[in-house]
Amino acid sequence: MSRVRDGARPDDADAVLHVDAGERAPDPATAALSARPGVAIESLRSANAAVDRLAAGDVDCLVCDPDDLGGTAFLCRVRGRHPGLPVVVYTRDTADAVLDWVAENGPAAYLRKGDGRGEERSEALWNRVERVLPGASLERDEALVETIHDPVYVLGATGEFTFVNDAFCAATGYDRETLVGRDGGVVERTELDGDDGRAFQRRLFERGARAGQVEVMLGTADGGTLYCEDHVSLLPAPDAEFAGSVGVLRDISARKRRERELERYEDVIELAADGMYMLDRSGAFDEVNSRMETLTGYDESELLEFGPATCLTEETYDRFESEIGALLSAARPWGSVEGDLETADGDLVPIEARITLVYRDGEFDGTVGIVRDITERRERKRELERQNDRLEEFAGIVSHDLRNPLNVAEGRLELLDDEVDSVHLAPARRALSRMDDIIEDVLTLTRHGTTDVSPHALEFEPLVWETWRTVDGPEATLTVAGALGTIPADESRLRRILENLFRNAVEHAGPDVTVRVGRLDGESGFYVEDDGPGVPPGDRETVFRTGYTSSADGTGYGLEIVRELVAAHGWAVEVRTGNEGGARFVVTGVSEA
Template sequence: MPIRGGDELSVLYVDDDPDLRSLVATFLERRDDRLSVATATSAGAALDRLTADVDCIVSDYELPDTDGIEFLEAVRGEYPDLPFILFTAGGSEAVASDAISAGVTDYLRKGTGTEQYAALADRIVDAVEASRTRRQRRRHHTAIETAQEGISIVGADGRFQYVNDAYAGLYGYDPEELLGEHWELLYPDSEVEFVRSELVPAVEAEGYWHGRTTGRRADGTTFLEDHVVSTTENSELICTVRDVSDREARERKLTRLHAATRDLIEATTVEEIATLATDAADDILEFPLNGIHRYDEAVDGLVPISVSNSSRELLGEPPVLTDGLAWETFQRGEAKVYGDVREAEGVLNPDTPIRSEILLPLDEHGVFIASSTECDAFDDADVTFAKLLAANVTSALDRTAHARKLELLQERTQTLMNTSSVDATADVAVTAAREILGADLSTFHGFVERDGQQRLEPVATTDTVHEVFDSTPEYVRSETADPVTASVWEVFDDGEPAYVHDTNEYPEFVDETPARSAILHPIADYGVFVVTSTTPRAFSQTDAKLTDILASTLTTALERVDRESLLRDRTAELEAQNERLERFASIVSHDLRNPLQVAEGSLELAREIANDDDGYDGDNTADDHLDDARWALERMNGLIEELLTLARDGERIDDPEPVDLAALSETCWRSVATAEATLVTRVDRRIRADRSRLEQLLENLFRNAVEHGGDGVTVTVGDLEDEAGFYVEDDGPGIPDDDRARIFESGYSTSADGTGFGLSIVHEIVAAHDWEIAVTEGTGGGTRFEITGLTAAE
């Protein structure tokens, strides 16, 4: 039944389940009308609204931002006596044990039915009442403890009636020396006026005063004191005094340290941050012997970047640290404080003048060192301030490193937007991964499909890859692929990145790769960006986001390179077409015009002779002129056919097929009028080509050799030994050096009957295959054509 009456009890209930949160709050308030229940969805939200007015916290164990134990520890750090009840369905004996160790007030398992809420309400009331009782007792105890130090009683006449040892000791007197003396003895003149005019009237009016005054010791020195004065019914003043000079000094240090932190935040370089930090340690924390060493991957050691002048004067130029206590602190990431470093295991110099030392890691950036020539020179406050400074330095270095990463990313993005090839683009990306992310084993593997097999082949790699691997990894799609290869293909197929914090956490990866952490990022249909490191957990969430940006930029850059490549190809094709059109126009206007005029003139003469009675025109008959017309027409027909061939041969080859070069050479030789010429084949090669157009190439080369080589010329087709190609050579008179540069020009011929298009057609066919052709002197002094850049047929 509901319980009524009594003081209100403020309860903060923390649970991420909105329905259960509302249900529990409702049942608790119905069970006991003293309970006023506020709710929160998470530990963070609860801590934000936690005040001294809260009487009890009830929390679930499983919270979205932490667990109930960590939440309890956070509460205990601020409110050590606040009742805290763990009310959870997901607990266990281990959780219960941890909760008890952390100081939980009560532990209650969630069940079924509404009876559990009545039990919970009763537990809350009991815990709060017990806490209030403990606080009351503690206040009494504190009063007693306070009365035993720094307390005095001053009579109505202003003279001390009682002082304890602690009070007298603050001012440098024995208690007996102060009894009967006026309180003015303990204050400088300026402070006496304040006490008379403000402090005493305030006590007489309010019965109580609390503030800070300046006390004067027996030796004349002064100190800041926290002063509480209250009055009794007999007009006596009860004075409680504490020396707060140290606290005031710490507050001043903290204020100055906050100001120095603002400077650290505004610093833009590592060197500037380190200098500000060592200056702050010297001027504010009064650590004259201090320095910051930064980790340098190039030397794998801690390099001094800022050291105080006092340290240099005492110790000389600081060395690069690759072992010793500072190196151990950096490696382990654990702060160390030594009262006497000579007694520490691993000290570099047992004869060092240094005795005390504070060593604080700056995460992956380096280490902060504060030293003293005296043993046990640093107290807890010194260590706390040093840690605060180190934390601020670490944050500043993190910010600078992040800013530098973003700056590098912007620079590399701009570079990626101006690359002109896939290789260059991929090289910029893997270099950026090394520079920005510290990914020493990074590659871009491009997708290719060749001879029915799909591969992810390395396009660009960091230099370290070649040092670590015997050969750069290549990932071939296979049902029996190793785990690494299978993972890379899975990323490519799914189009989703994969993040591996430590390969040793995955049994299938152990001994499969030297990489310990990795980010595998798909790059559309182009391939996979593999960002890896030999260090486990090398990449943070920020690094993952930077990799996403870099991968997206790489994809965009590759798409741009593709578009620009297509545009260049199309432009080249259009330019080639325009060139051919210009050549055709020239041939039509010149080369075809001449035989056309011959044909027209010959026909006119033949017509005139036919109309003449004697049938003669000098020595020529009508048949003679008709023969001249036939020759002209045949010449025009040959020109037109070769013009059409040139037009077609300017087109690219898109679907090559395997061709036996020796067999095709024999076939082409039989198609050419070779008279007494001889063909020799020394070729044993199958290549990928357009058979029809390769036939035209060979026939034109054979025809050129026969026409210019003379009777009985020998033509040889053979393999090139050092290159993927073949040659066609003859043992004729050869081509003069001055003419070689022009032989592939359309219309150029040294023969009166030649069209000048045969070798031009050869050149166009070679270009359409993406091959190359060169003309040199033959082995026997004739002409040799070498064709290279071929693709072998498997």
């Protein structure tokens, strides 16, 4: 059998000591070990020689047949002096004592001589040796760890990296040479509760635990942060001292992002000025925010136990349930109802409840929504109704109590015109006509806010010409620029808008004014412009105010009426400079009919 003479062997070879006092001829299996690369074998034939050689050190594994060496006594003698030495028992002895010793005194392995043919037995013996050799075991373990997709690291007893796999390097952006041998703090490993990441391993050791799990943050080479779940196991140590740890990391950055988003949503819900709720498919509260507790006077546990029926009036609850049913039937995603909430103290609070259906996997799974206190809105509505009533009353007074005397005055003036010829009659007639215009404008301003706008598609150009014929301006000229198409508008309101703009042009640009109407280019709307002096930029907002006029015959209400009627349609009006320097009144926001 080959042996290493004079104790010399390659530095990177595993030294195997073979001891067998009963063999006269070389065993084929042990002889085959010498052919293994990286293995140096030395053979001895006595127990004492073996003990002396082991005492000299530099042996990585003992292969022996204890049958002629003293049996298990020899094995116990070796283990007592060399507790960590790997031992392979290669013998024909199948006594229970030998098998028990192998089982109880690792690292150790057993192979019975004579099993299998020579080649098979050689391979079996090598497998046993390879299994217990620390170098071979380490190589296998490292190869296995490198196949794991999760980052793996090993920290020594003092906290330095002794191993990191490729996945760890890829995750952190550091190369292995930068990490191994350096303190684990190089990657700023910190527990999410703020402790230094290595404190967890120490706590495991102090509690006598072998493994545990902790969430940590890792600082990456590019300055980023990686959130991980660290599965930590303490390294075994025969002297019961802390020897370090091995950790397997799972990237939980996506989960942490979702958790932070959820926390932000929860903060928004809790801080919302409106009540927010979630109902399950049976209609019971799944979740409510603190504002719901404030609105109802019930605490969260009461609302979750008793449901919406405990805080809504019967009529409102029925309306609420009917709306959910209507949404499901019509396949509409959301809706709303108004009603009254009844507090724990018995007070009624006017509310608007908005309802959104929730589906999971295509099946209805409940609703979410907002409950808003509309006390102020309802009060404003009532106040507007009271104001509208007063305006209607005022309009009646203006229409009846002022117009009747005016009609009498106009009738008397006509009779007087038949009896006398006086230069004072024409001014009096103009004054009465102006008074009639003022009354008409005041009635328009008073009543238009209380009348619903009923838009429908109108052929715009015919309406323009019909309105123009009602304007007193025999010397004025109207032109239409291009096709005017159709406009969605309330006919009477649009007619009044055009009439006031036409009259404004005649009054301020002169009796021979030319008025042009057209659709806007690049904007949704239309314009009415004249060739008069225009409106100075500083007055372009003022012209729409009540009472503003630069004409002796103007009432000061015409353009304000235009603005109010335009706004009633949801449009906007402004003054610009026309193509010929005059005033261009531009109405925008007009949708296509």
